[in-house]
Amino acid sequence: MINNVKRKKAKKKIFLESLLVFFIAISPFLYKAYEYLPYNSDGDASIFGMIIGNHGFPSTQTFLWFLTSKIVPLYLLVFWFLTSRDWWYHIIIIPIAMYSFQMFEVFYSSDHYIDTDNIWWLIPICMITIPFVYFIRIKLYDKHVHGIDLEAMEAELEELKAKGYSSEKTDLSIEFKDDVIQKEESNTDMSTGTIENFLKNIQDRIQGWLHLKF
Incomplete structure:
Protein backbone atom coordinates (compact mmCIF):
# COMPACT_ATOMS: atom_id res chain seq x y z
CA MET A 1 0.00 0.00 0.00
CA ILE A 2 2.79 2.40 0.95
CA ASN A 3 4.70 1.53 -2.22
CA ASN A 4 1.61 2.27 -4.32
CA VAL A 5 1.26 5.70 -2.69
CA LYS A 6 4.95 6.41 -3.29
CA ARG A 7 4.64 5.30 -6.92
CA LYS A 8 1.62 7.57 -7.46
CA LYS A 9 3.43 10.54 -5.91
CA ALA A 10 6.54 9.81 -7.97
CA LYS A 11 4.44 9.53 -11.14
CA LYS A 12 2.69 12.83 -10.42
CA LYS A 13 5.99 14.52 -9.57
CA ILE A 14 7.60 13.32 -12.82
CA PHE A 15 4.52 14.42 -14.78
CA LEU A 16 4.58 17.93 -13.29
CA GLU A 17 8.34 18.24 -13.76
CA SER A 18 7.89 17.15 -17.38
CA LEU A 19 5.31 19.93 -17.81
CA LEU A 20 7.81 22.45 -16.43
CA VAL A 21 10.46 21.20 -18.85
CA PHE A 22 7.97 21.29 -21.73
CA PHE A 23 6.87 24.89 -21.11
CA ILE A 24 10.47 26.02 -20.65
CA ALA A 25 11.46 24.32 -23.91
CA ILE A 26 8.62 25.87 -25.96
CA SER A 27 8.98 29.37 -24.45
CA PRO A 28 10.75 30.78 -27.58
CA PHE A 29 7.94 29.45 -29.77
CA LEU A 30 5.21 30.81 -27.47
CA TYR A 31 6.90 34.19 -27.62
CA LYS A 32 6.59 34.23 -31.43
CA ALA A 33 3.17 32.54 -31.60
CA TYR A 34 1.37 35.85 -32.25
CA GLU A 35 2.88 35.99 -35.74
CA TYR A 36 1.16 32.77 -36.81
CA LEU A 37 -2.36 33.33 -35.45
CA PRO A 38 -5.26 33.74 -37.89
CA TYR A 39 -6.33 37.37 -38.28
CA ASN A 40 -9.61 38.46 -39.84
CA SER A 41 -10.20 41.41 -42.16
CA ASP A 42 -10.58 43.77 -39.18
CA GLY A 43 -7.17 42.76 -37.89
CA ASP A 44 -8.60 40.86 -34.89
CA ALA A 45 -7.12 37.49 -33.93
CA SER A 46 -9.09 34.31 -33.39
CA ILE A 47 -7.84 31.87 -30.73
CA PHE A 48 -9.97 28.78 -30.01
CA GLY A 49 -13.06 30.65 -31.14
CA MET A 50 -12.24 33.74 -29.07
CA ILE A 51 -11.89 37.04 -30.89
CA ILE A 52 -9.11 39.28 -29.54
CA GLY A 53 -8.99 42.97 -30.46
CA ASN A 54 -6.18 45.48 -30.22
CA HIS A 55 -7.12 46.78 -26.71
CA GLY A 56 -5.92 50.27 -27.56
CA PHE A 57 -2.71 49.18 -29.29
CA PRO A 58 -2.01 50.14 -32.90
CA SER A 59 -2.88 46.59 -33.95
CA THR A 60 -3.95 43.27 -32.46
CA GLN A 61 -0.59 41.78 -33.40
CA THR A 62 1.18 44.49 -31.41
CA PHE A 63 -1.09 43.79 -28.45
CA LEU A 64 -0.39 40.05 -28.57
CA TRP A 65 3.33 40.70 -28.95
CA PHE A 66 3.19 42.81 -25.78
CA LEU A 67 1.33 40.05 -23.91
CA THR A 68 3.74 37.29 -24.92
CA SER A 69 6.71 39.49 -24.00
CA LYS A 70 5.29 39.66 -20.46
CA ILE A 71 3.65 36.24 -20.02
CA VAL A 72 6.61 34.12 -21.12
CA PRO A 73 9.20 35.75 -18.79
CA LEU A 74 6.61 35.80 -16.00
CA TYR A 75 5.90 32.09 -15.97
CA LEU A 76 9.61 31.27 -16.39
CA LEU A 77 10.39 33.40 -13.32
CA VAL A 78 7.59 31.68 -11.36
CA PHE A 79 9.08 28.28 -12.27
CA TRP A 80 12.49 29.52 -11.15
CA PHE A 81 11.11 30.81 -7.85
CA LEU A 82 9.31 27.52 -7.12
CA THR A 83 12.31 25.30 -7.88
CA SER A 84 15.24 27.42 -6.66
CA ARG A 85 17.20 26.37 -3.59
CA ASP A 86 19.67 29.28 -3.60
CA TRP A 87 19.76 31.55 -0.55
CA TRP A 88 18.91 34.59 -2.70
CA TYR A 89 15.82 33.12 -4.40
CA HIS A 90 13.54 35.63 -2.64
CA ILE A 91 14.88 38.39 -4.89
CA ILE A 92 13.11 36.72 -7.84
CA ILE A 93 9.89 38.12 -6.36
CA ILE A 94 10.85 41.58 -7.67
CA PRO A 95 10.87 40.74 -11.43
CA ILE A 96 7.79 38.55 -10.90
CA ALA A 97 5.98 41.52 -9.39
CA MET A 98 7.24 43.81 -12.17
CA TYR A 99 5.80 41.65 -14.96
CA SER A 100 2.59 41.08 -12.97
CA PHE A 101 2.05 44.82 -12.50
CA GLN A 102 2.72 45.43 -16.19
CA MET A 103 0.07 42.87 -17.10
CA PHE A 104 -2.32 44.41 -14.58
CA GLU A 105 -1.77 47.88 -16.02
CA VAL A 106 -2.63 46.73 -19.54
CA PHE A 107 -6.02 45.31 -18.57
CA TYR A 108 -7.09 47.67 -15.79
CA SER A 109 -5.44 51.03 -16.45
CA SER A 110 -7.82 53.80 -17.53
CA ASP A 111 -5.24 55.80 -19.53
CA HIS A 112 -3.58 55.05 -22.86
CA TYR A 113 -0.05 54.60 -21.53
CA ILE A 114 1.72 51.45 -20.39
CA ASP A 115 4.86 50.64 -18.39
CA THR A 116 4.68 53.99 -16.59
CA ASP A 117 3.41 54.14 -13.01
CA ASN A 118 3.91 50.43 -12.28
CA ILE A 119 7.54 51.13 -11.32
CA TRP A 120 6.25 52.96 -8.23
CA TRP A 121 4.18 49.92 -7.28
CA LEU A 122 7.42 47.95 -6.98
CA ILE A 123 8.97 50.24 -4.39
CA PRO A 124 7.25 48.66 -1.33
CA ILE A 125 8.22 45.17 -2.54
CA CYS A 126 11.82 46.29 -3.15
CA MET A 127 11.97 47.96 0.28
CA ILE A 128 11.15 44.62 1.91
CA THR A 129 12.86 42.10 -0.38
CA ILE A 130 16.22 43.80 -1.03
CA PRO A 131 17.13 44.47 2.65
CA PHE A 132 15.86 40.99 3.56
CA VAL A 133 18.15 39.29 1.02
CA TYR A 134 21.03 41.55 2.05
CA PHE A 135 20.62 40.62 5.71
CA ILE A 136 20.62 36.93 4.80
CA ARG A 137 23.89 37.56 2.97
CA ILE A 138 25.32 39.23 6.09
CA LYS A 139 24.39 36.22 8.20
CA LEU A 140 25.90 33.79 5.70
CA TYR A 141 29.07 35.89 5.39
CA ASP A 142 29.48 36.10 9.16
CA LYS A 143 28.87 32.38 9.54
CA HIS A 144 31.00 30.99 6.70
CA VAL A 145 33.70 33.68 6.36
CA HIS A 146 34.06 35.13 9.86
CA GLY A 147 33.00 31.94 11.61
CA ILE A 148 30.30 33.71 13.64
CA ASP A 189 15.74 46.71 13.25
CA MET A 190 13.58 44.09 11.53
CA SER A 191 13.69 40.35 12.06
CA THR A 192 14.67 38.50 8.89
CA GLY A 193 13.72 35.15 10.34
CA THR A 194 10.00 35.91 10.28
CA ILE A 195 10.01 37.09 6.65
CA GLU A 196 12.25 34.22 5.59
CA ASN A 197 9.94 31.67 7.17
CA PHE A 198 6.91 33.37 5.60
CA LEU A 199 8.38 33.30 2.07
CA LYS A 200 9.72 29.79 2.58
CA ASN A 201 6.29 28.60 3.72
CA ILE A 202 4.71 30.10 0.58
CA GLN A 203 7.20 28.32 -1.67
CA ASP A 204 6.87 25.02 0.22
CA ARG A 205 3.08 25.24 0.25
CA ILE A 206 2.86 25.79 -3.51
CA GLN A 207 5.35 22.98 -4.09
CA GLY A 208 3.29 20.80 -1.75
CA TRP A 209 0.16 21.46 -3.77
CA LEU A 210 2.03 20.53 -6.95
CA HIS A 211 4.05 17.76 -5.25
CA LEU A 212 7.26 19.40 -6.42
CA LYS A 213 10.21 18.69 -4.16
CA PHE A 214 13.64 19.27 -5.64
Whole structure:
Protein backbone atom coordinates (compact mmCIF):
# COMPACT_ATOMS: atom_id res chain seq x y z
CA MET A 1 0.00 0.00 0.00
CA ILE A 2 2.79 2.40 0.95
CA ASN A 3 4.70 1.53 -2.22
CA ASN A 4 1.61 2.27 -4.32
CA VAL A 5 1.26 5.70 -2.69
CA LYS A 6 4.95 6.41 -3.29
CA ARG A 7 4.64 5.30 -6.92
CA LYS A 8 1.62 7.57 -7.46
CA LYS A 9 3.43 10.54 -5.91
CA ALA A 10 6.54 9.81 -7.97
CA LYS A 11 4.44 9.53 -11.14
CA LYS A 12 2.69 12.83 -10.42
CA LYS A 13 5.99 14.52 -9.57
CA ILE A 14 7.60 13.32 -12.82
CA PHE A 15 4.52 14.42 -14.78
CA LEU A 16 4.58 17.93 -13.29
CA GLU A 17 8.34 18.24 -13.76
CA SER A 18 7.89 17.15 -17.38
CA LEU A 19 5.31 19.93 -17.81
CA LEU A 20 7.81 22.45 -16.43
CA VAL A 21 10.46 21.20 -18.85
CA PHE A 22 7.97 21.29 -21.73
CA PHE A 23 6.87 24.89 -21.11
CA ILE A 24 10.47 26.02 -20.65
CA ALA A 25 11.46 24.32 -23.91
CA ILE A 26 8.62 25.87 -25.96
CA SER A 27 8.98 29.37 -24.45
CA PRO A 28 10.75 30.78 -27.58
CA PHE A 29 7.94 29.45 -29.77
CA LEU A 30 5.21 30.81 -27.47
CA TYR A 31 6.90 34.19 -27.62
CA LYS A 32 6.59 34.23 -31.43
CA ALA A 33 3.17 32.54 -31.60
CA TYR A 34 1.37 35.85 -32.25
CA GLU A 35 2.88 35.99 -35.74
CA TYR A 36 1.16 32.77 -36.81
CA LEU A 37 -2.36 33.33 -35.45
CA PRO A 38 -5.26 33.74 -37.89
CA TYR A 39 -6.33 37.37 -38.28
CA ASN A 40 -9.61 38.46 -39.84
CA SER A 41 -10.20 41.41 -42.16
CA ASP A 42 -10.58 43.77 -39.18
CA GLY A 43 -7.17 42.76 -37.89
CA ASP A 44 -8.60 40.86 -34.89
CA ALA A 45 -7.12 37.49 -33.93
CA SER A 46 -9.09 34.31 -33.39
CA ILE A 47 -7.84 31.87 -30.73
CA PHE A 48 -9.97 28.78 -30.01
CA GLY A 49 -13.06 30.65 -31.14
CA MET A 50 -12.24 33.74 -29.07
CA ILE A 51 -11.89 37.04 -30.89
CA ILE A 52 -9.11 39.28 -29.54
CA GLY A 53 -8.99 42.97 -30.46
CA ASN A 54 -6.18 45.48 -30.22
CA HIS A 55 -7.12 46.78 -26.71
CA GLY A 56 -5.92 50.27 -27.56
CA PHE A 57 -2.71 49.18 -29.29
CA PRO A 58 -2.01 50.14 -32.90
CA SER A 59 -2.88 46.59 -33.95
CA THR A 60 -3.95 43.27 -32.46
CA GLN A 61 -0.59 41.78 -33.40
CA THR A 62 1.18 44.49 -31.41
CA PHE A 63 -1.09 43.79 -28.45
CA LEU A 64 -0.39 40.05 -28.57
CA TRP A 65 3.33 40.70 -28.95
CA PHE A 66 3.19 42.81 -25.78
CA LEU A 67 1.33 40.05 -23.91
CA THR A 68 3.74 37.29 -24.92
CA SER A 69 6.71 39.49 -24.00
CA LYS A 70 5.29 39.66 -20.46
CA ILE A 71 3.65 36.24 -20.02
CA VAL A 72 6.61 34.12 -21.12
CA PRO A 73 9.20 35.75 -18.79
CA LEU A 74 6.61 35.80 -16.00
CA TYR A 75 5.90 32.09 -15.97
CA LEU A 76 9.61 31.27 -16.39
CA LEU A 77 10.39 33.40 -13.32
CA VAL A 78 7.59 31.68 -11.36
CA PHE A 79 9.08 28.28 -12.27
CA TRP A 80 12.49 29.52 -11.15
CA PHE A 81 11.11 30.81 -7.85
CA LEU A 82 9.31 27.52 -7.12
CA THR A 83 12.31 25.30 -7.88
CA SER A 84 15.24 27.42 -6.66
CA ARG A 85 17.20 26.37 -3.59
CA ASP A 86 19.67 29.28 -3.60
CA TRP A 87 19.76 31.55 -0.55
CA TRP A 88 18.91 34.59 -2.70
CA TYR A 89 15.82 33.12 -4.40
CA HIS A 90 13.54 35.63 -2.64
CA ILE A 91 14.88 38.39 -4.89
CA ILE A 92 13.11 36.72 -7.84
CA ILE A 93 9.89 38.12 -6.36
CA ILE A 94 10.85 41.58 -7.67
CA PRO A 95 10.87 40.74 -11.43
CA ILE A 96 7.79 38.55 -10.90
CA ALA A 97 5.98 41.52 -9.39
CA MET A 98 7.24 43.81 -12.17
CA TYR A 99 5.80 41.65 -14.96
CA SER A 100 2.59 41.08 -12.97
CA PHE A 101 2.05 44.82 -12.50
CA GLN A 102 2.72 45.43 -16.19
CA MET A 103 0.07 42.87 -17.10
CA PHE A 104 -2.32 44.41 -14.58
CA GLU A 105 -1.77 47.88 -16.02
CA VAL A 106 -2.63 46.73 -19.54
CA PHE A 107 -6.02 45.31 -18.57
CA TYR A 108 -7.09 47.67 -15.79
CA SER A 109 -5.44 51.03 -16.45
CA SER A 110 -7.82 53.80 -17.53
CA ASP A 111 -5.24 55.80 -19.53
CA HIS A 112 -3.58 55.05 -22.86
CA TYR A 113 -0.05 54.60 -21.53
CA ILE A 114 1.72 51.45 -20.39
CA ASP A 115 4.86 50.64 -18.39
CA THR A 116 4.68 53.99 -16.59
CA ASP A 117 3.41 54.14 -13.01
CA ASN A 118 3.91 50.43 -12.28
CA ILE A 119 7.54 51.13 -11.32
CA TRP A 120 6.25 52.96 -8.23
CA TRP A 121 4.18 49.92 -7.28
CA LEU A 122 7.42 47.95 -6.98
CA ILE A 123 8.97 50.24 -4.39
CA PRO A 124 7.25 48.66 -1.33
CA ILE A 125 8.22 45.17 -2.54
CA CYS A 126 11.82 46.29 -3.15
CA MET A 127 11.97 47.96 0.28
CA ILE A 128 11.15 44.62 1.91
CA THR A 129 12.86 42.10 -0.38
CA ILE A 130 16.22 43.80 -1.03
CA PRO A 131 17.13 44.47 2.65
CA PHE A 132 15.86 40.99 3.56
CA VAL A 133 18.15 39.29 1.02
CA TYR A 134 21.03 41.55 2.05
CA PHE A 135 20.62 40.62 5.71
CA ILE A 136 20.62 36.93 4.80
CA ARG A 137 23.89 37.56 2.97
CA ILE A 138 25.32 39.23 6.09
CA LYS A 139 24.39 36.22 8.20
CA LEU A 140 25.90 33.79 5.70
CA TYR A 141 29.07 35.89 5.39
CA ASP A 142 29.48 36.10 9.16
CA LYS A 143 28.87 32.38 9.54
CA HIS A 144 31.00 30.99 6.70
CA VAL A 145 33.70 33.68 6.36
CA HIS A 146 34.06 35.13 9.86
CA GLY A 147 33.00 31.94 11.61
CA ILE A 148 30.30 33.71 13.64
CA ASP A 149 27.24 31.54 14.25
CA LEU A 150 24.84 33.14 16.73
CA GLU A 151 22.60 30.08 16.89
CA ALA A 152 25.54 27.81 17.75
CA MET A 153 26.73 30.32 20.35
CA GLU A 154 23.26 30.46 21.88
CA ALA A 155 23.10 26.67 22.04
CA GLU A 156 26.54 26.53 23.65
CA LEU A 157 25.59 29.11 26.27
CA GLU A 158 22.40 27.22 27.09
CA GLU A 159 24.42 24.03 27.46
CA LEU A 160 26.83 25.77 29.82
CA LYS A 161 23.92 27.07 31.90
CA ALA A 162 22.42 23.59 32.04
CA LYS A 163 25.71 22.23 33.38
CA GLY A 164 25.63 24.78 36.18
CA TYR A 165 28.40 27.11 35.08
CA SER A 166 28.28 30.46 36.83
CA SER A 167 27.68 33.69 34.97
CA GLU A 168 31.28 34.73 35.70
CA LYS A 169 32.59 31.86 33.60
CA THR A 170 30.46 32.83 30.65
CA ASP A 171 30.83 36.60 30.79
CA LEU A 172 33.37 36.68 27.94
CA SER A 173 31.16 34.57 25.69
CA ILE A 174 28.16 36.71 26.50
CA GLU A 175 30.08 39.92 25.84
CA PHE A 176 31.29 38.54 22.50
CA LYS A 177 27.75 37.45 21.62
CA ASP A 178 26.39 40.88 22.59
CA ASP A 179 28.98 42.60 20.37
CA VAL A 180 27.92 40.49 17.40
CA ILE A 181 24.25 41.12 18.12
CA GLN A 182 24.84 44.88 18.35
CA LYS A 183 26.69 44.75 15.04
CA GLU A 184 23.76 43.07 13.33
CA GLU A 185 21.16 45.22 15.05
CA SER A 186 22.94 48.35 13.82
CA ASN A 187 22.26 47.16 10.25
CA THR A 188 18.59 46.36 10.77
CA ASP A 189 15.74 46.71 13.25
CA MET A 190 13.58 44.09 11.53
CA SER A 191 13.69 40.35 12.06
CA THR A 192 14.67 38.50 8.89
CA GLY A 193 13.72 35.15 10.34
CA THR A 194 10.00 35.91 10.28
CA ILE A 195 10.01 37.09 6.65
CA GLU A 196 12.25 34.22 5.59
CA ASN A 197 9.94 31.67 7.17
CA PHE A 198 6.91 33.37 5.60
CA LEU A 199 8.38 33.30 2.07
CA LYS A 200 9.72 29.79 2.58
CA ASN A 201 6.29 28.60 3.72
CA ILE A 202 4.71 30.10 0.58
CA GLN A 203 7.20 28.32 -1.67
CA ASP A 204 6.87 25.02 0.22
CA ARG A 205 3.08 25.24 0.25
CA ILE A 206 2.86 25.79 -3.51
CA GLN A 207 5.35 22.98 -4.09
CA GLY A 208 3.29 20.80 -1.75
CA TRP A 209 0.16 21.46 -3.77
CA LEU A 210 2.03 20.53 -6.95
CA HIS A 211 4.05 17.76 -5.25
CA LEU A 212 7.26 19.40 -6.42
CA LYS A 213 10.21 18.69 -4.16
CA PHE A 214 13.64 19.27 -5.64
